[in-house]
Amino acid sequence: xxxxxxxxxxxxxxxxxxxxxxxxxxxxxxxxxxxxxxxxxxxxxxxxxxxxxxxxxxxxxxxxxxxxxxxxxxxxxxxxxxxxxxxxxxxxxxxxxxxxxxxxxxxxxxxxx
Amino acid sequence: xxxxxxxxxxxxxxxxxxxxxxxxxxxxxxxxxxxxxxxxxxxxxxxxxxxxxxxxxxxxxxxxxxxxxxxxxxxxxxxxxxxxxxxxxxxxxxxxxxxxxxxxxxxxxxxx
Numbered sequence: 001x002x003x004x005x006x007x008x009x010x011x012x013x014x015x016x017x018x019x020x021x022x023x024x025x026x027x028x029x030x031x032x033x034x035x036x037x038x039x040x041x042x043x044x045x046x047x048x049x050x051x052x053x054x055x056x057x058x059x060x061x062x063x064x065x066x067x068x069x070x071x072x073x074x075x076x077x078x079x080x081x082x083x084x085x086x087x088x089x090x091x092x093x094x095x096x097x098x099x100x101x102x103x104x105x106x107x108x109x110x111x112x113x
Numbered sequence: 114x115x116x117x118x119x120x121x122x123x124x125x126x127x128x129x130x131x132x133x134x135x136x137x138x139x140x141x142x143x144x145x146x147x148x149x150x151x152x153x154x155x156x157x158x159x160x161x162x163x164x165x166x167x168x169x170x171x172x173x174x175x176x177x178x179x180x181x182x183x184x185x186x187x188x189x190x191x192x193x194x195x196x197x198x199x200x201x202x203x204x205x206x207x208x209x210x211x212x213x214x215x216x217x218x219x220x221x222x223x224x225x
Contacts, residue, residue, distance in 0.1 A: 004156075033212075042202065042217040043157075058212070090156055100145065100206035102213055104156035 002026055004105035006091050012111045013081045021076040021108050023091030031094040032074035033102065034058075034066060036087040043090065049074055081112045115140045117203050119216035126223050132190040134219045136177075136203035139184065144205040146170075146179055146186040147213070151200045160188075160201070198223045 007022045025032065030051045035043040045058030049068040063085060065077045074093075078085060088109050092102040120135040138144065145164045149157040161170035166181035175190045186203060203216040 040217060042215040043213075044215075045212060048212060092157075100213060101147070101159060101162060104149075104158070106156045 004091055004093055004103055006089075006105040006108050008108060009106065010109050012113065013078075014113050015082060017081050018077070018079050019081065019110075020078075021089055021091075021110075022073070023075065023105060024073045025091075025093040025103070026072065027093060027095060027103065028071070029093035029095035029103075030071070031100075032068065033092040033094070034064075034074070034076045035090045035092065036060065036085075037090060037107075038087050046076065046089075081110075083112045086110060086112045115144070115205060115207055115214045117205055117214055117216035119201075119203050119219050122200075122218075122220040124219060124221050126193055126221070128195055128223055128225050129192045130223075132188070132193045132197075132221065134188040134201055134203075134221070136186045136188065136216060137184050138186065138203075138205050140205055140207050142207045144207045146177070147204045147206070148175070148177055148186070148188050149202040149204060149215075151202065151218070153199070157202060193221070193223045195223050195225055197221060 004025045033048040034046040044060050047066040049055045052071045067075045088107050090107045091105040094102045116139045147162045148160040150160045151157045161172040163170040163179035169178045177188045200218045200220045202218045204213045
């Protein structure tokens with residue numbers, strides 16, 4: 001039981017390049033989330049998926065797209081990376097619709113030059 | 114909108130000292146409250162939670178009581194260890210909204 005896994009762990013991009021961050025969970029959770037963590041800002045929600053087949057914008061969606069590929073997988077895509085997207089990205093999942101206890105992956109550290 | 118306010122860090126303590134990290138919240142409904150901990154280089158882990166007023170969450174010697182009258186959920190531990198050094202996040206989840214709102218985090222540094 002691996003919980004929530006993310007790939008890659010580290011990535012360096014040049015401005016304008018694209019990439020996809022992968023996330024998978026093996027807990028049969030309905031809801032999945034993408035956050036970014038910046039110093040002094042806490043975690044900010046980028047996108048979330050309340051169930052398979054649905055996605056919704058969070059607090060900071062601009063410059064990102066997501067795909068809920070199936071119940072297990074939720075990917076985050078940067079179409080044209082910008083230095084402002086340098087951050088640590090966390091994926092999370094939740095199977096509790098009432099209290100929303102979330103389980104987090106280990107994170108992807110992204111640097112955009 | 115909903116928000117969570119935590120005390121600024123870092124909080125620096127000696128081993129075996131008493132810890133308090135303050136957390137207050139603003140919410141329109143009746144939220145569930147959480148403390149998450151992030152160790153260096155890792156993701157967030159749920160430390161404890163409380164789902165209704167006057168509930169006390171506890172885990173690994175940490176405690177927090179859901180105080181509706183003061184809209185607070187302060188984290189306490191009677192005797193910290195070096196291994197408790199981490200960043201602690203307070204968060205809330207309002208009923209019906211499948212999202213968490215996080216505070217900015219408080220870094221705890223414990224020296225031997």
